[in-house]
Amino acid sequence: MEQKKQSLRQKFRIYKPFTVCRIQEQLAYKWSFYLFIFSSLFCVFVVYYLWKAIYNSSSSATINGFTLNEMIVYIFMSFITSNLVRVGVTRDIGNEVVEGTIAMNLIKPIHYQTRLFFSSLGNLLFRFLVPGIPVWLILTICQYQTAGQLPPSPFTILLYLLSAILSFGIMFLFDFCFGLLAFYTTYIWGLNLAKQAVLSFLTGQLIPLAFFPTSVQKIFEFLPFASMNYTPVMIYLNKMPGERVFFSMGVQLVWLVILYLVAHGLWKRVTKRITILGG
Amino acid sequence: MIHVENMSKEFISPKKYPGFKGAIKGLFSNEKVRKLAVDRISFDIDKGEMVGYIGSNGAGKSTSIKMMTGILTPTDGFCTVNGIVPYEHRQENAANIGVVFGQRTQLWWDLPLSETFSILKEVYNVSDVDYKERMDFLQEVLGFDSFIHSTVRTLSLGQRMRADLAAALLHNPKVLYLDEPTIGLDLVVKDRIRQAIKEINAQYETTVILTTHDLSDIEELCEKIMIIDEGKIIYNGTIAQIKDLYGKRRMLTLDVKEIQTLSDLNFHNIFQLGEDKLQVKKEQSSITFNFDKDSLNISHIISKVMEKTAVRDIKMQDTQITEIVKEIYKHGI
Amino acid sequence: MRRYLHLYRVFAGQFMKSLIQSKVDFLIGLIGFFFSQMFGIIFLSLVFKQIPNLNGWTFEQLVFIYGFAQIPRGIDHFLTDNIWMLAMRYVIRGEFDRFLLRPINPFFQLICDRFQADALGELIVGFVLVGVSVGNHTVTITVGNVVLFVISVLTGALIYTAIKLLFASLAFWIKDSIAILQVAYETSDFAKYPISIYAKPIRFLLTYMIPFAFVAFFPASYFLTGKNLLTTIGAEVLIAFIAWLLAYAVFRKGLTVYESAGN
Secondary structure, rough: OOOOOHHHHHHHHHHHHHHHHEEEEEHHHHHHHHHHHHHHHHHHHHHHHHHHHHHHHHOOOOOOOEEHHHHHHHHHHHHHHHHHOOOHHHHHHHHHHHOHHHHHHHOOOHHHHHHHHHHHHHHHHHHHHHHHHHHHHOOOHHHHHOOOOOOOOOOHHHHHHHHHHHHHHHHHHHHHHHHHHHHHOOHHHHHHHHHHHHHHHHHOOOOOOOHOHHHHHHHHHHOOOHHHOOOHHHHHHHOOOOOHHHHHHHHHHHHHHHHHHHHHHHHHHHHHHHHHHHO | EEEEEEEEEEEEEEOOOOOHHHHHHHHHHHOEEEEEEEEEEEEEEOOOOOOEEEEOOOOOOOHHHHHOOOOOOOOOEEEOOOOOOOOOHHHHHHHHEEEEOOOOOOOOOOHHHHHHHHHHHHHHHOOOOHHHHHHHHHHHHHHHHHHHHOOOOOOOOOHEEEHHHHHHOOOOEEEEEEEEOOOOOOOOHHHHHHHHHHHHHHHOEEEEEEEEOOOOHHHHHOOOEEEOOOOOEEEEHHHOOOOOOHOEEEEEEEEOHHHHHHHHHHHHHHHOOOOOOOOEEEOOEEEEEEEEEEOOOHHHHHHHHHHHOEEEEEEOOOHHHHHHHHHHHOOOO | EEEEEHHHHHHHHHHHHHHHOOHHHHHHHHHHHHHHHHHHHHHHHHHHOOOOOOOOOOOOHHHHHHHHHHHHHHHHHHHOOOOHHHHHHHHHOOOOOOHOOOOHHHHHHHHHHHOOOOOOHHHHHHHHHHHHHHHHHOOOHHHHHHHHHHHHHHHHHHHHHHHHHHHOOOHHOOOHHHHHHHHHHHHHHHHOHHHOOHHHHOOOOOHHHOHHHHHHHHHHHHHHHHHOHHHHHHHOOOHHHHHHHHHHHHHHHHHOOOOOOOO
């Protein structure tokens, strides 16, 4: 099939509605949506109190290079970041497979992955506003009030955002590959749960990767998970020396490319399957 | 069997405001929207009767049926079914009734049909002897042998409806509520369902209450009808009676040899009747008169036509209940 | 009563059959819940490399508390997971109708409609960790302890059920109570660890408002210390009893205001 090359601007115009639509969807949930976010904060508070108790029980003020205050910033920034990059592509694909609309969507003159990407962008923007901004503000104010700590410099925040956007891209591609499993099982809910559990651990959302034994950390260097959450949060905390920041972001870029190729290959195989078996 | 007295149901819901601001406003506002779905209805239905319950969407028929089955509690008034107040003694009442909601199955979606029946046997505490007798009878009138081992979700709509009906009848209920039992079904299945209902009623003296949009169901099955509109019962009586009262229209179709010979006749002038009492429609080789039987005699029409041309065939039609109901909705009683 | 037992067996049998048909889904769910609970323990083991104890609790003791907490949670999850559907769709879509049309207790029908095999993930984590605790003598097996364990785990599950039923029943009034139920249920996350680590308001919440502390931490601490039987497991039984009566009363009240759908 010959497809005309579209300019970037044209492309943006075509796909922008998917982003807007997703934001509106999220707004439509209103109260239940905010309650869900509220309940997901519970988990963060459990970890917060655990760390407080841990530092109380420890004889030294820093553990694995983290002071208590840094640890608190770490877990809340991890929460914000993981919320930002949580794309929900697995669910999107899963729903379309279960409802059988995926074949229809493949026929439409719209690039499937691009469409998913722009929908996910809606997620990102919305979650930047809720819970991103308010949680960040409360965290920053509390830090200043209790520890007299100022937020990091605008340049660091900029680097953080840049790295977080890369994380978002990696997460999108990873989630996309994972979502293709929907063609082999209908139990997307269980699949998502397992994925979420594993990711919250391996991406450092639950505990900084620095706490793992060195041998395990070595293995993590060859996996994409640190690039999904740990890198931006450590940048925000100024826990990386200058050259290390750029090295880590370079690693993120490499993963972006690798996952892009993997996603592309898998998609080809799966679409062949759809056209043969029917959606 | 069923006694309903001044029964009302009012739904109260918080007032909704549009938009995001509206949602916030809604949180703090105490304004309520009241909707009287059923408005002080009263009626009695005897054992073994088959009653058609008619009303447009939102007229209140589902709501009143749900009160009689015990799903909803009336806001005012009461009803008894076989001497039991259904919404107060739900489980006792449930043992006496069978319910089929055409648009929603009562069966277990993931189970084979046979399994559903054996569960229902336990649920309704049916003895082995009765169970066998009932299953034989239902199999005969509904014929579900060919798909009894299929999972409910895989059944076609027609099969599912037959299965649902069988499931509702397994415990030999005294009252059977049917809400749109033939919706979306093809003519063959429709007929089968109707025959089954008739036979069940004849054999077991089951009281049947039937709501449907397809009034031919009711003409075929019921002697009595109740019409509900805006929550009020506006008619309660036999079909024959309502036809007598409102069915003054007759339809006469004449197949004629030479239709063009009639073209210069103005029947309105000849019989001195306006458009409201007489409508004439000409087709290729036939002419149809739709007229008020009190104002015009059939023989007059026929003789007037026969003066001009030979008549090959005569068709006379009674008023359809559909027409009457339409009429009542338009103009009231 | 015999009828109910028989019916329950029939539904359980059907569930076993469907389980065999959907092995992959079963494994996915099991692994999902296994992981989501297991990582908490790995977290603790990583942290305990740095500290000797946590608020006076040893690592072994925390493992027991954590594992013990999984068991009542898993039992309730396995048996009454369908309560979520009441909060999520049965009321708002009017699907609750069918439970009111049969001569069987509606609550019984509600929970019978679906068993949740995923819960085995939690139960496995729970029993493995409790087993480990027995193995390393953190807790000891005596006849009395076993009896108390069974009582505590079952009443704990009942507390879970009661809390779920109470918040799900709100759907009868507000149509969709899934978000509120979610918030209430998630507070159980706090109960996996000693409640002494939390700030006062949270301790108060877990003890007196949504009593998850009595499901896990208090009874577990009895098995660890052998102290305060009455204020731990005794209180648990009492609270389970009260919570259940309250939740079931709200559920019954909800049935009378149920409005079905399509109006």
